[in-house]
Amino acid sequence: MREDRKEQLAAFNLATGTLGMILIATPWAFDISEPTAVWSAVFSGALVMRLGFSTAMHFREWKARVEAAVAAWLLSVPWLLHWEKLSGVTWAHIVVGLAVAGAAAAGLRGRTADETPLDLGQCRGARPC
Known part of the structure; x- marks a missing residue:
């Protein structure tokens, strides 16, 4: 993977991790009970934070796919659990969900032939994979 692309993905995922921290604080910021x-x-905020910071440090395609699934959850959970009228928390879930979806799309977009998935057969001895 090219260095500039790695840096771009790391920046997206650091922002996503930061938004996860903000999502954790939203119930208290909006006084939601x-x-x-x-x-x-x-x-969800803890999961987004963990995925964002982890993916920023070491990108793996499966992490981007999990981010996409978490984004779908974040975008739908206010209506699935019937608290869509709690506008502050609902909007926080939507904004963070869109950001996570964007980071996941950036990670999964533009894979080229030289960006092949990890070949576990190459992992031998103490060499990290």
């Missing part, structure tokens, strides 16, 4: 909204924001 709905338990499902609080739990969703905290757990």
Whole structure:
């Protein structure tokens, strides 16, 4: 993978990780007491934060695919759990979900022939994969 592309993906994922931290804080910022909204924001934010920072450090395609699934969850959870009227937390989920979807799309977009998936047969001894 080209160095400039690696840096761009790292920047996207660092921003995503930061948004995960913000999502964790949204129930308290908007004084939300709905338990499902609080739990969703905290757990989803922690997952987004972990994925964003982890992917920024070492990109793997499977992490980008998990980010895409988490983005779909974030964009749909207010309506699935019926707390869409809690506007602050709903909008936080939507904004973070769109950002995570963008980072995942950037990671999965433009794969070329020289960017082949990791060949586990090449991992031998103490050499990291």
